[in-house]
Amino acid sequence: MGMQSIGRPTAPVAANASMSQTVSGSKGLQQREDLIFEVGAWDKTGVDLPQPKGGKSRLGGVTRKADTSLPGLSEPEAVRHYMRLSQKNYAIDLGLFPLGSCTMKHNPRLNEKAARMPGFADIHPMQPQRTIQGALQLIDELASWLKTLTGMPAVAMSPKAGAHGELCGMLAIRQALIARGESDTRKRVLVPASAHGTNPATAIQCGFIVDEIKADARGRVDMEDLRGKLESGDDIAGIMLTNPNTCGLFETDIKEIADLIHAAGGYFYCDGANFNAIVGRVRPGDLGVDAMHINLHKTFSTPHGGGGPGSGPTVLSEALAPYAPVPYVVKDEDGFRLVEDIEGEASEAFGRMVAFHGQMGMFVRALTYMLSHGADGLKQVAEDAVLNANYVQARLKGVMTPAFEGYCMHEALFSDAFAAEGIGTIDIAKAIIDEGYHPMTMYFPLVVHGAMLIEPTETESKQELDRFCDALASVAKRAAAGDEALKGAPYFAPKKRLDETRAARKPILKWTPPTPEAIAAE
Amino acid sequence: MGMQSIGRPTAPVAANASMSQTVSGSKGLQQREDLIFEVGAWDKTGVDLPQPKGGKSRLGGVTRKADTSLPGLSEPEAVRHYMRLSQKNYAIDLGLFPLGSCTMKHNPRLNEKAARMPGFADIHPMQPQRTIQGALQLIDELASWLKTLTGMPAVAMSPKAGAHGELCGMLAIRQALIARGESDTRKRVLVPASAHGTNPATAIQCGFIVDEIKADARGRVDMEDLRGKLESGDDIAGIMLTNPNTCGLFETDIKEIADLIHAAGGYFYCDGANFNAIVGRVRPGDLGVDAMHINLHKTFSTPHGGGGPGSGPTVLSEALAPYAPVPYVVKDEDGFRLVEDIEGEASEAFGRMVAFHGQMGMFVRALTYMLSHGADGLKQVAEDAVLNANYVQARLKGVMTPAFEGYCMHEALFSDAFAAEGIGTIDIAKAIIDEGYHPMTMYFPLVVHGAMLIEPTETESKQELDRFCDALASVAKRAAAGDEALKGAPYFAPKKRLDETRAARKPILKWTPPTPEAIAAE
Amino acid sequence: MRYLPLTPEDRSAMLNTIGAASVDDFYEDVPESARLDGKIRDLPDHQGELAVERHLARLAAKNTTASDGPFFVGAGAYKHHVPASVDMIIQRSEFLTTYTPYQPEIAQGTLQTLFEFQTQVAEMTAMDVANASMYDGSTSCAEAAVMACRVTRRKKVVLSGGLHPHYAAATRLLCEAQGIEVVQLEPAVDGELELANHVDDETACVIGQSPNVFGTVTDLSPVADVAHEKKALLVSVFTEAVSLGLVTPPGEMGADIAVGEGQSIGNPLTFGGPYVGLFACTQKLVRQMPGRLCGETVDADGERGFVLTLSTREQHIRRDKATSNICTNSGLCALAFTAHMTLLGGTGFKQLAELNHEAACDLADALEAIPGVNILTPRFFNEFAFETPVDAEAVLAMLDERGVIGGVRASRLLPDGHMGNVIIAAATECTTQEDIAAYAAALKEVI
Amino acid sequence: MRYLPLTPEDRSAMLNTIGAASVDDFYEDVPESARLDGKIRDLPDHQGELAVERHLARLAAKNTTASDGPFFVGAGAYKHHVPASVDMIIQRSEFLTTYTPYQPEIAQGTLQTLFEFQTQVAEMTAMDVANASMYDGSTSCAEAAVMACRVTRRKKVVLSGGLHPHYAAATRLLCEAQGIEVVQLEPAVDGELELANHVDDETACVIGQSPNVFGTVTDLSPVADVAHEKKALLVSVFTEAVSLGLVTPPGEMGADIAVGEGQSIGNPLTFGGPYVGLFACTQKLVRQMPGRLCGETVDADGERGFVLTLSTREQHIRRDKATSNICTNSGLCALAFTAHMTLLGGTGFKQLAELNHEAACDLADALEAIPGVNILTPRFFNEFAFETPVDAEAVLAMLDERGVIGGVRASRLLPDGHMGNVIIAAATECTTQEDIAAYAAALKEVI
């Protein structure tokens, strides 16, 4: 508060003492920025459109009564608005982003460049197939990479994200059961307690019933429990199992599980979100998997964009391949062709999941990434991802509590056992923010108390891992010592801890113009 | 220092109290980043090049003895390195950048897109002219825009920046004098004390002698002084005058000045750096100007990129046109053609200033900008730029000391008279940093004590100007009150005030590996 | 490997710290029989940027872009101009390379833009609330259908004859999997109001579209009234978001749920994806909504901030009780949408809509003038269906030979729609008078 | 006007605050006769993005790019691959839209990268210090010549017969303006060492180039020795920065000043500019250097930071006593250069150089095999001159017709060089074996 010194010159004073506020609300390079509804003007625009000639109308009176009352900004203001907001985000490009299960790896810039080639970005999904042979070829090439890497015979390319891929796989299973005439009797789907929320949710979306299976002390499927559930197995539709699982562990008994499920007349859906740990080293096709989605934004480096878009191509076994949804690409003498209708070669297809042909923009990026790494590079990807995770586990196991014994795969899981009474996983997570890092995944998987799931990915250097581990170790020590200051964290983030309870209690989901009273009050 | 509380739980404490340090050196989103020589590794690389086949060599033994020992970074690390460093920069995209005389206006993104079209970015300056007709046409179009806007008959496109354009103009004057056989007698160039440093420097570079003319109480050329200097005018080569001048004022007597110079047998070089104030409203050609450079990165919105590249096309009068440097573009029946040799049509050219044809990348951006604004828009640009500057002057004249009476043009100039003893312009500038703004130009022009030159440009909104004026006004008040805290500013910037004296005393101009002793010392 | 920072020295040092002999140790849980020796076969090794870029450029060159010549394809995706600054904004590292904003203290950039997006979508659709986006319009439509069933506890939905066939297919698929009966009305250019005749006490919702797949704009208010009488919901669909600048929006027609495709604003065609699904509804249905919602709150200092909220609807909290299985949505496309809308503003948005409508009117006038051309769409925004005496597939092929990409044949969308000679053509602000003249000239030649 | 934020209401409110009736008041100092009524004539009004982009795309389409087919043009600018991340880095707002770092507390990003750039350039050239960049190689060369005269207080410079003619022209121009005598040696493919025979006690410096304009690489050490004996300086020039990975660098040849073109690293061809001039010298000449220098220091907390330093050499402080008039340099191109070098690292840089040399060797082998082709360059890096029985201009035109852009004719650079049949051709890592085969096949046809 430098102001206090007005009138009576004082000696220079330390930063925090003399300046805690500014008049502008900005602080140095950190710019304050309000909502466009507060900074924009109703008659402003950042585009120059030709004046409509006017006169013509074929709307037949089906016209909007009240114009949208939305503010606009000139380009300089709009650019500044979003640049200022961007300053309030963390990103991989700024540092390690160890969000377990999300595989936040580096997004190569060549991917972005390729996706913006007009030949990919400026083509329409419904233009004549003669004019999009390059696009169809790209989809075909990506499909064969995915089939080769997974050792599976077929792949459905249209799913829009991982969860949509789960839907694809489970609908294929449903269709297979229909073909077998058992769709009404086989409704039970086994899902481990450690599964990602999308698994049970997907099963339900497909009209199945979820039956939860336990995890054993080693963080794997409890085989006893599984066998039990399969005893009267004639109502079993299948199992949804993540491998490597959400504890960051490889399911040791996976082949036996597959055999048991098949023996029981069910199918094996494998959640492939963690494929990054084994790509190039293990082919799910060799494990008895019937369907598996692949998150292109995880294993294959497409940017997650703060919430998507994703892309979830889903590989299918011989048993399920016939039921793959339309559309798909086939190659014949006169080039590539889209199969769009449920007839002929596709007469058994379970249907169409989505308009058009899937996430082309993500396909371009993923293929660019695959070609860049090649077979040798992808194997190295998996090995470095697993090496980095084990390194983090080794560096931290002294100060934190590993959830399970032994090596992990691509992510290291800790419980909050080491933290003093009253200090929670959330406090540790928020304190890590102050150290310049995005927190690990918190409180997931549910099978571990106060779970902290750390996935560094292969695109982190040893130096960065060391810096992160030093920081997390110091926070962990403070947590063990019960440092109450942790509860105040983060201190250096753009915002202090946010009140999520309040947000949910009386949701404010859009901006509304201040009431006259409110304005008066100011 | 949360650490202190280890072992003895304390109540949550305020940010500045409990956390002033972090283990990582980063703070929240602000990442610490060392030099590549410290973070990089000698055997690392962020490119995948094919293995050379080896065997062939035609170097005849003229080979490098010691390989360059430069560190490399993988792409993820390199991207992160530069993103983290970028966080330590201010930019127009973050806020008002009122650096007087530099015209820091918004850089439209369409310009960047256009400049990256392969048809412009991926063409070679020496390819056959048949294959670059589009490029030559673009240069020709930009040239005619510049000639029309300035009302001048010719323009030299090759100068690489403003100062290079000054060189171009002064060399044209020199050549004209040579043609007149007076190059040895006419060596004196008049330059106002308020001129930008490049003006006298350029005159000297061209072998002229600089004779400084005074400014009058109104911040314009002192006509008495000028007439005096022209009395024995047969050694006069010309005058270098900035208009609008560096005090942000239009030279009232400019036409008389032009007449006087011409009468004395000299030429009138006009520094066009401030063309933004009059573009579309006044044509320098109507003011008697013989040569003027235009900074495309100022008036025509090409990005300055933290130090360039610039581009300084220089318009020339009938009198100087014949001496324009090669190369230049001409249009004839079979298309566009480059005149590259000093012969025939170009036999009087004063020479070649630079390899190839000038800053094509900037030409594309500037033409994109001109087409976007058009004649109507460019006039509006000048008017809004001047309006914004006068608004700032009006809002601040109560708390700061305007250098001169009356309205300004595109920039508002203040002296430090209002500041209390011991508080300098630099303290005010650094305090503005804390408020989230880049400081104004300090201590220039030299004719005003503790000069503060504020150029908002036309791409600032009223809201942003108000926020800036509120902030600067509060700082000004503190300066008037002698608030010593100002001397500690900036407090919120990535760095505290930097020691420039120390840097100059014993210059460290590159990184050198730490000596063994130094390492030991750590 | 340019994307892999670890050096051989790093790797051995790390193995040392870990106490492992080699990375193989980490894979010991993999069943013997599934362990691959060496690399996966039949795949090339890594390549440099130059080689990869050349390969992709070759593929891209095999496609004809929507800007290469006169182009009139719509039917659910539209060729619009995207301002350069929009693409620059979505390439900003802090937006492009971040994740779902689970840690709001360091995700205010994403969260505030989502809050702005939700407000814009609600305003454009004239609905109370909008969510933070879905995959695309078709999946939004399917989710709306099952949501309506949850809300009404009924198990029957009715689809209009003008609903985009892909949307209908996606909806049918999800509904049937959940044992919901789907009534599909006969394909009809102007049949949206038919919905009113198919609402009964079992009906959870009726789903109509305006502009529909044939471009027909319809005021669905009468349908809304009948539906509400029967305690059913009206789901109002659109595939051309730009139409909201001019055409009666869902909220003004009494829609309970509005879903649509947002690609037209800020997002390139990209062969069909990624796009951005818009999903809005009335206030009282909020807690049954699928997808993420961003809400306003305050931080420990009492300063305004934004967070993801009402997550108890979502799979990661509610698991098998969730309103949907959606997790990742279309965040970056939503950012492109909101950035473009911010540039447009209400004024620009309306003007853009007017330009689109005019272009379509000009196109209709030009085609109508050709003997044999019969425009089927009675009321339209920027797209309409027309009939010629010749098979549409043949016509489009001949137009293609003449450098004109003339639209989509109805029979591609509706194989059994008995619409063999029908073409659906769209025009936008990108359509020039020359394009229209070229279309008319070529069409005259081929029919 | 999309780039102008002021609304009509803003404008009148602001005029009010100012107390002016209209903006015309601000222009009252403009002489009556020079006041324009209305807009400037003969210019179009403002246009939207779509229209402007289309116009520029049309112009761009009229050019043949260096990637459209076999391409062998060098002679001072080279076709190299620029990693996608480099372009992304220089488009970062905080680098792209900022100014010269006059306020170091909020410009550490720019300053630290400049410090890294200076260190890299010094290391690559094997010189003591490098500055923060000049406009390009040719202007660096001219500045080096006048700097040498300042240092030696002499007024004569000697230019080799292999110095790029554009560099020679720019140097001659500046020198003559300052009354410096310029001795230009006869054009010679392999004549750099001739310089040794033209140093006398008036000579300020001799300027040699390796690789020179004909591609010839030369160890200039003998020239350096003679020059130093006479207390003259050696200025060593290069136009292909990639050569520094393999060819003897200036510092190893005893150069006092090293100047060159940095375009090859990180910067696209862009028809000749913007490029980045590299300028390095020995420690003892630092204070005579032109251009900006970034130096290390500490801030008030004692933390390391960087600032622009030794500004007393510069125009903004020293005015008519400055070492040069340069102000704006090539900051952003220097950033591209340093970012690309950071990706390459020493290892990658050397490998890149090797690939370039191999491509040129392969090209030479292929052309040499053609009867009538005579390679003139005895020792080269990635570029060489060759002679055929046919006039070079005609040969290049015929190659062009066959889709091969075969290089530069020496006569375009040296009209009076009596080299009518000489072609200068370059190959880089972008040159494929197919390109080389195409060149050889076409050349065989035309000579």
Ligand SMILES: Cc1ncc(COP(=O)(O)O)c(C=O)c1O
């Ligand atoms: C294990 C697991 N399964 C499924 C998903 C869902 O994938 P998406 O977010 O792409 O829908 C995720 C993503 O978070 C996941 O981690």
Ligand SMILES: Cc1ncc(COP(=O)(O)O)c(C=O)c1O
């Ligand atoms: C008045 C004036 N003249 C000349 C120049 C030099 O222009 P450039 O930096 O483009 O060389 C400048 C730029 O700062 C200036 O402000």
